Structure formats: C-alpha cells, structure tokens
Amino acid sequence: MIKRKDFNASSSQPEVLLAENLRKSYGPRHALQGLSFSLKAGRVLGFLGPNGAGKTTSIRILTTMMEPESGHFVVDGISSDRPEEIRRRIGVLPENLGFPRQMTGIEYLTYFGQLYGRRKAEAQEYGWALLEDVGLHQRGKSLIGSYSHGMRQRIGIARALLNDPVVVFLDEPTLGLDPRGQKELLELIQRIARESGTGIVLCSHMLSEIESICDDVVILNLGQVVAKGTVAEVVGRVQNNVILRNAIRVQVPPSFVPNAKQVLKGIPNIKKVTPIGEMEGWLRLELVEPVNGDVSKAYQNNNNILSDLIRAKIPILSFEIEGGRLHDVFLHLTEEAIQ
C-alpha cells in the first residue's frame, strides 16, 4: 500500500490546473468556445455536459492529445506549450482505454512505470503497491485479457497513478460497473484526492456520483461553460429559479403511502400527488405556483406540508425540494442553453 498523508482539500491550496479561454472547432462546428476553469490540489472537479457538449474535446486538449486553436492551460505551473513535461505530471483514464490482452496486470504497470522513468525493479514494486491500492493485488499475475470490466477500470486507474500525477483525468470511470463496483471506485477516487493532494477531473453522466464526491463542478453545453464553482455554489445559484417549478419529493414507508396521499390531497396548496415511477414509497407533490414568484412563500408552504404529515403521524423518510439537486440544476441549465 502506498502511504499517503491526509490532505486538506481547502480552497487555499494551490491551483494545479488552470485553463484559459480554450477554443476548438471541427470545420464549421465550434466544439469548444472559450473554456476557462481552475482546479486546486486535493479537490475533485466534476466535468459535466450532455453528449456533444465538448467534454471529450476538453479532456483531449488538457491531456495534450489535441492542440487547441487558441487559449492555453497550465498544469502544476507548466505551460501547455511543453506537452512532454505536462504528460509527466498528469494521469489519465480515457473513456475507451484498450488493454493488451496478453500482458499480466503487473507487467502492464511495470512497463508503463518504466516509460515514466522508473527502474524496472522500482516500477514493479510501485506497480504491486498500486495493485493493492485498487484491490487487484491477488490478480496481478493474471492476463489482463481475463479481467472483468470493473477490474480493467481499476487497473486503468492504477496506470493513471503510476507517475504520482498532480492532476488525474478520469473519463466515465464507473461506466458499465455494478452499483457495488461504482461505490468502491468512487471511494477510491475520493481517497486518492484526499490522501495525496491530487487534483481530479471526473467526467461522468452519473450526476449522483458527481454530487456525492465532487468538490467543484463545471457544466458544459454546446462548447460553452454554463456553470462552474463548488457544487453548493452552482446548485444554490440556480436553485431559486428551479424551485419556482414548485414540486416536492417525499418518501414514506410503502405501507403509509395511501394514508399519506389522503393527508396530502387535503392540503390546499397541493395541486397533484403522484407516485414516482418504480421508486417504492416516493411521492411527487405538485404545488400551486406562488404569487409573483415569491420564494419565501414557497418555503412556508413546504414547512406546512411537513408539519401536516408529522401531525398525521406518518413517518417521513425523505423530504426534498425538486430542484435542489445537481441533477435538477444540470437539466435546467442545459435546457435553458438549448432554448
């Protein structure tokens, strides 16, 4: 196991990645229109956007696989005009990374460790340590061709960490993993950031995972940044607009659903009560719109609903305002940009 100290991922840490006004076009299509953001050491940045938003182009540019038309970026103080030096400081798990099927896990890590400048024995030792870190120690001598998808993602992450990178780019690392695999991988990513002070850029469509482990977020749409900042900032900035859509989600024990529906239908501010898809025990409450977009009135209504349910002795497992999650913010921002 590689020993790492706990790292304080506060905003006072130095910037390890700074992108300024990056632009890229494919013929007449503008894939990237002035991407600017920064990432501090030890923080996890979620990189979001619908398909075609420019995420892959951004990652390709930031990992020196592609040159921008204009703009520049700096990794750990190294300017983008020195790509070999930047590659020495970054680790990458691309979305569709292929693996040599005839190599064992430890051979693979040793080979790339040597390409990063380590001696063979040192690269092998470090490879075993990383295999232990990602939970593949028992399978280090197996051919990669015999690995499951989840194991390949793990060894891909180990490869990305071979050079003690300052910044790690992970493109859809949990894609195709089962829920347990997703959870373990996200914990690993968070641990890497916290313990070694590595800045992590995490590209994902799984908004819940971004919300759970990311400190910062950048939302891209049609090649433009539509929101950036800490997760709380981005959600808070958009929240008021979204709340005016007037919906609440409540979760009660399944046996209490009929009773809850009866209580809720009796509240004058609720227009409609509907179960949420196949989520057992979840109800969506559509509310009467507040007069003149008065947000404080909306908050008061929410409190009243909550107290009526408590008074009826219905156990409340969850109570959340629709629009208060990153998922809602993402949909709102991307829809708004399209309109």
Place this chain on the structure above:
Amino acid sequence: MSNIQAAKDRRVASSRSALPAWWLVLIRELTDLWVGGKALVLIFIYTVFLSVVTYVIASNSELSLIPPKEMVYETIKNVMAVSLFIGLIIGADALSGERERNTLESLLLTPSSRRQIVVGKFLAAITFWPAAFIIAIPSFRLLSQGDEVFGQGLFWGGILGTVMVLAYVGLGMLVSFWSNSNKTSYFVSLGIYILFLVPAQLPGTAQTGVMGQFLQWVNPIAAVNHFLSKILVNNIKFSEFWVWLEAPVVFCILILGTLFMYAAPGLRLEEGRGSKLWKRFSRAMGLGLMLAAFMVLSSAFPARAFQGETESPIQIAIDMEYKTVKASDSIFFDTVVTNNGTDTSPTLFVAMNIINLEKAGEPIDPEDWSPQRTQSIDPLAPGKSATLSWRVNAILEGDVMIYMVAIPQPEGQNVTSHPVASQGIHLTVTPFTKLNPSGVLPIAIGIPVTLLVVIYFVNRRRNQNIDMGGSS
C-alpha cells in the same frame, strides 16, 4: 514537505534513471510479436512455404533441369518475396492496430517522444528478417550442392534482403501511420505490394525493351532480382551491375527518412497529421492498383490471330506414336522432313510443341522439357529428306502430346510461309517416386517441426509465469 512536492521530487528523481523509451517499446513489442504473437505464426507459415519451395526445386534438380546457381537464386528470390510480404503486414499493423485496439492513447500519454515510440516499434518489426534468413540457410546449403554460389547467395541475399525489409517494414508503418484501422492499412499495403510485383508479370518483350528495362530499374524489387540473377547465375561482376542497386537504396532511404523525420514526430491518436485527403487518396490508390494489376495480368495473355491453311509440299514424319515413361525419364526419337514439291525448299525450321492432354490442351514450355526446342534444316532439293534427332525429359506426370512443326523460312520481307505439323507422340508419364530428392526431406520437414517445438516451449514457459484464473 507537502505531498505534491514529494510527488514532484519522485518524478524528477525517477526520470534520471530512465531507460530510453525506444528500448522499452522494442522489448515490449518483441514480446508481443514473438510470444504468442503474429510473428511466430507468420514465420511458421514461411517455413512451410520454404520447405515446399526447397522440395520442389530439389526435385527439379534431380531431373537435371536447374543448375545449383539458379536454384539458390530462385530460393533467395522466394525467401525475399515472402519476407517482404511479412514485413509489410507487421509494419501495417504497428500503429493502426494500436489505434483500432485503443491501446495507442496510453502510450501517447507517457512523456516518451513520438519518434522513440516509432523507432522501438520499427526495430521490433524487422526482427523477423534475421530469423527468416537464418531458417533459409540450410536450404541454400542443400541446393547449392557445394557450389560457390552458397557464399555469394548468403552475402548478397543478406545485404539486399536487409535493405528491402527495412524499406518494406517502413512502408507498412507509413501506411499504418495514415490509417485509422487495420482494414485500410492492409488494403493499401497489399495494393502497393502488388504494384511492385506487376512488372515481373509483364509479357517478355515488355520486360526487355528500353521502357521495360527502365521499369525494372526503377522498381526496387525487380532491380534487386535482376541484380541477384546477374551476380549469382551469370557470374557478372558487381562493378558492371551496381547501378541496379540505386533504386532499392534510394527507395529505402526515402521511406525511412519520411517515417522517422516527417511522420514519427507527428504521431497522434487519429490517423496521419490531420489530413482527410490522404484517407480518400489511399483508398482510391489501393483500388487503382488492384485494377491496374488485373489489367496488366490480363494483357499478358493476348488472343492469337487465326490463320487459314493452304497446301504445302513439305511433309514431316515422326518415328514414335505412343510411349509410357516415368517422370525424369528421357525419350529419344527422330523426325524426317521430306520435300515433295518440284522446287528446292527454303531453309526449314523444325519446332517442338507439347500440350497437356489432361488440362484441355494447355501448352507446356518445351524449354523445360528438352535441350533442343528448335532445329534448322538447309534447303532441301525436290524429293529429298532430312532426319533430326530429339530428346525429351518427361517432367510432369500425366498424358501429354508432343508434336513437331516444320516452318519454311519466308522468301521475303512481306510474305509468309506455310508451317506443317507432324503426327503427335502420345506420352503417358507416370509419377516420379523418389520421395527424398537430394536428401531434402530432413530439412523440408525438420525446420517447421523444430519451429513448432520452439513455439510450444516458449508458450509453456510464458504460461508458467501467468496466473490462469478467470475474471471475478
């Protein structure tokens, strides 16, 4: 000290002790190619091919048809043709194959220089050539039958083969550099391979004319073959024929220069250096080359004009009608040409023709069967006859028809004459039963078997170091 600083220090310290990237890539590629990879399979196919070629040539040698010098030359030519094909295939997979398998990105993400990556792959790709050449040495030795051509063949075959393999592997890698998939890469490479082989398929006159000679001189493969045949078979001195080496050497320098100086530094995730034009051009070129090859090959078999018959005073008789012989046996017979006319005949030429009765009359080249393909007769007075003796070596088993044609020399520039055919000799050739001509079998069978054993032990040793457990 912060963790970031510690990581920076480790990075800088480790980079000082680095082995060069080209060496690491070379070792990795060698393992991929030679331990369970395609090089072993290709070299095994090559050894089987070499065994067949050696056996066939040794059989011909038993029939006294090909002298040792020519046998060694033919074998070297075949060894080179197959080796160049293998080189092109390995080179064509080197970069586009990695793109197709999505493994190139991880290599490009390391701080290694692009040129070093290409150099490592190139060096690994050419390693099959020494193996192929060494495997062929016993065959050269056997076929040379103690002739000095063995040493000459090793020397010139080794040098020229190396030059051509370097060029062809480089060519394959250049094609691979500009291809996103192996399909495109193999298609274009095969087209180029055929293009260079086409001049050898041109009709004889096209190869000997000024233009034909120029085409051979420009074409690196044809030039190398021509040079080898002159040096090994015809004993012509190097100083008289070195000019034929210009094209192969220039070709090699051009290819390697383009690969390492222009292409390699720009190696990237997508094909080429960004031009979509190349993709369309290469596909069009591949199709064009295939079409050109087909047309040239077709033109090598022009239709013959039909001419009507007229009466002739010349008659030709033959003293044999039917005979059964074994392959490699010799048959001797006489022809009698008689002038039944009233005037003295012009000079007469008698030509031998052989057709294969089992293959719808397919012609057999009499040059392979007989030391005398044609003989001439001085003008015959009216009523006079002339007898000619002939020898035929039965080579191929089956039923053949041998017949002779007497051709009077035309009396002027603008007139023709009337050839006359004899009755035929129906010859049944039974199989040649010697199974081990010139003691070739131990080599023809031994080399592929030895290679199989080597492959088995290499794989076994490799598997001993691998945990064979399935995924979990």
